[in-house]
Amino acid sequence: MDYERPQFFRVMQYADAAAGDVIDMVSGNPDWEPPGALREGLVEYADGDPEQFQYPASEGLLELREEIAARRNVDREQVLVTNGAGEANHLAMAEGLTRDAGDEVILTDPVYPYYAGRTNLLGGRARYVAVDDDGRLDPDAVRDAASDDTALIVVNSPNNPTGAVYPEATIRELVDVAETYDALLVSDEVYDHFDYGDAFTSALAVDSDRRVVTNAFSKSLAITGFRVGYAIVPDWLVDRFRTRHMLTNVTSSRPAQYAVWRALRETPPDYFAENRAMLRSRVEVFTDALDAAGAEYTTPEGGFYVMARFPGFSGTMENVERLIDEAGVAGMPGAAFGESRADWFRFALVTPRAEEAAQRLAEYFSDE
Amino acid sequence: MDYERPQFFRVMQYADAAAGDVIDMVSGNPDWEPPGALREGLVEYADGDPEQFQYPASEGLLELREEIAARRNVDREQVLVTNGAGEANHLAMAEGLTRDAGDEVILTDPVYPYYAGRTNLLGGRARYVAVDDDGRLDPDAVRDAASDDTALIVVNSPNNPTGAVYPEATIRELVDVAETYDALLVSDEVYDHFDYGDAFTSALAVDSDRRVVTNAFSKSLAITGFRVGYAIVPDWLVDRFRTRHMLTNVTSSRPAQYAVWRALRETPPDYFAENRAMLRSRVEVFTDALDAAGAEYTTPEGGFYVMARFPGFSGTMENVERLIDEAGVAGMPGAAFGESRADWFRFALVTPRAEEAAQRLAEYFSDE
Incomplete structure (x- = not known):
């Protein structure tokens, strides 16, 4: 597709x-x-020294990574700031498909079309697992579809397009399937701030070296055009993600990173x-x-x-x-x-x- | 390396x-x-409607692409705005290596190390052609090194690290070698504003469907952290570049694009x-x-x-x-x-x- x-x-x-x-x-x-603080952050940034207009660290502004790490309760070293969730997903899928651990990508049907497009672009083979009419994903169906050829399992909760929020049991099972077949579970959680039933569970809740969590501020701060997202990556993948990010984008845009950091610090719940x-x-x-x-x-x-x-x-x-x-x-x-x-x-x-x-x-x- | x-x-x-x-x-x-207009552009942007904070067109803000096309005297459709020259080079090298036209990448020695890093990342084989002590690249040496396995020839003029500016004859020969072996010439011209002897010739001067020109505003506007660059792509590659850009980054950061557009329009020579x-x-x-x-x-x-x-x-x-x-x-x-x-x-x-x-x-x- x-x-x-x-x-x-x-x-x-x-x-x-x-x-x-x-x-x-x-x-x-x-x-x-x-948020108002986002606008203020951009204005403040515009008045900075020339030095502040130059390359930030490739992995992202330190203060932004620290803010993300504190909010997600992870080690700062595991946080890589990306050009939106799009790049985070791209990096995760490219890594999953270049580590000689299979070339099959398990996706849901219906699917957010960029996952399917990236699978094609990166030379993977998509394998679709249909969700039910309510958008529920049966982890046993994912397990049945998985094999040693499975490189990646890519899910999105809260889900675009179905609106489903996967319960914790589903997330746990998906991590387990990824571990069983030495695959990466990529959990795109970009809609996490729009959870209407308090049912959302981040894949971060399941400790595993086979899960990558991706996210962005595009939806939660109403700035899809800023392109500030992040990946939270297990230790053994940190260097690989950083290298790929550096060789793909060098780094993400600094004015946007700065404004997001200000917004995170100052925007009330x-x-x-x-x-x-x-x-x-x-x-x-x-x-x-x-x-x-x-x-x-x-x-x-x-x-x-x-x-x-x-x-x-x-x-x-x-x-x-x-x-x-x-x-x-x-x-x-x-x-x-x-x-x-x-x-x-x-x-x-x-x-x-x-x-x-x-x-x-x-x-x-x-x-x- | x-x-x-x-x-x-x-x-x-x-x-x-x-x-x-x-x-x-x-x-x-x-x-x-x-430039002052760059700072003013950011401040003005910060005060915009929420709509202006959302996804720009994936290929870049229309007014910025038009400004670039006018300056470079190319068709607007050939201009793709990227996350700095870094992404433009990444896209060009990835395209060159996935079109089944060889896996060899001709690079100069000395080389800007990201070209070598990308060659490794993308599964290409680097073949180095040494320049002389003054940094001059002998196009005949490139021709001797080239073969049907050559997917890419990647050059940078004005050059980092040697400071050489390749004369027009060299650029013409390099395009010809690329055409002879169905390779892509990637001409990274990010230092084009720093040409001290008026010897610089853009690869755009040589009409060919086998050359991609990459550039950025990082150096000319003193904003390496903004990540606004571009690729100028032959017609037959436009769709491929756009697809890869979209599936890699979705789009580039909009506040930075807007500020660069303002700076280009208003900054005097x-x-x-x-x-x-x-x-x-x-x-x-x-x-x-x-x-x-x-x-x-x-x-x-x-x-x-x-x-x-x-x-x-x-x-x-x-x-x-x-x-x-x-x-x-x-x-x-x-x-x-x-x-x-x-x-x-x-x-x-x-x-x-x-x-x-x-x-x-x-x-x-x-x-x-």
Whole structure:
């Protein structure tokens, strides 16, 4: 399968060209305010000495790594600051596939398309394990799929696109499968601040030298364009990750790192709690409207996407275009995330017009 | 051979721990002011709408790509904004090595160590072509070294570490060799603003679908920490580069891209001319002192490094440490750049104390 962006672009282009008013529920860009301290950090940085405009340490600004290490309760040496979670995942997958421990990559279906795209790019073979309609991943199915050829198991919780949050038992089992087959478990936790049921468990909770945790501030600080993420890496992989990071990017952008550090130090917990509450209320309004529209869906336990399917109206690109033209709502076709969700749509709730979109969908499908 | 940073760190650590005052001529970090418009651009960006904090287009901010395309006189579609020249070189080398057109990488000796490191990381085989003592690269020697196994020819002009600027005839020949053997010529031109004899020719001057030009604003705008660079790519490689960039980094950091765009639009030519003149005068003072010290060296035609060797005092790590302790000047050991320069030192002239360092070296070697 292909990676997300071209599909994403196709939908966005179609929506932009549409005659009427269209509510964008396509992209995963937060629509709310970044923390004030982040803006202040950038302004302060802009006034610094020329020395502060030069290369930071390749592994990231020391103070930022220390802040991350303290928050995640890990050793600072295990923290590598990356160009977003994207680079962190790239490094982890490249390492997993170049250590002569197999070339198979276990992914879920549906999948965040960049994982599939990276698997192709890096010469791995994707093996998909379908989740159930509620997005639950059965670790026994992963164990059945795994073998000595398994290089990587890549998971994402809270999940894009399903909204599932994997329970601790699942995470433990996944780590165990990785250990059994000398694979790396890559646990992408970029939506960890958007956990609505307190069910989220980081893979850090399971001590293992076969798990890499990736994350970023893109969603939690509403700055997908800043590209500040990180990997937390077992000791034996630290040097390999640093070398690959250095030879890929030299280092990550310093103004963005500095601003994130300031934001982490000074942003009160309320900032995160309020955004989480806002999204939770969007989820409620949106899923109420889906009920009114007669749709099938799973209430997301985390993240900010809702997958839904409508009776007699499958999630094809053609129907995505119809929804844009006739309902004024742009979502993503489910097939962009894998075969198992070809009937579904994905809606991103990162728009202040989520409620309006919900009303439009409810009206559109009740009129049909 | 290994990549630069660990050597660099070893020297820096030694210099930091030294008892006396040490002048740092190790790193390639500009010590002068970035343009005022760059600082203003960051401040302006910090005050933007939340939307401006989100993903820019993966290939870079449109206005920045347009500005680069206009300056380089290329089609905008050929411009990909990257996380510094580092990522641009990484993408080019990764593409060259995955297109089943050989696995040999022709590099110069001495070499910028990241090229060698990337060759190792990406599974290529480095083949070194020695330059002469003045840093001149003989294109016939490159032709002799090339074969159907040649995937890449990677050059850097103005050159780090030799200071050589390759004449147009050399660039033309290198492109021709790349075409003959279906290889990619990667021309890293990051020091193009520091050309003291107007001899610099960009590989863009030679129309070919086998050359990739890489560059960055790290040196010209004195912002090595911002990580804004670019690749100019022949049409048939554009999609491949974009895909690899997207799956490696998603996109480059937006605040840095915006600030660079503002700086490019508003910085007068004087800014670049004054910095070039300042460096040229540092070169003069420094090479005068090398004469006084009885050293052998080549006056750099471009860039901001000088390689020198002193009679009876070869460029070993041990002697680097002696220079730190006894002369108060920290340079890099020549062996960090390849076997052919094991007798030499590299001094970076990016310190306001370049003249003082020159005096120290002249005194140290005249006392010996």
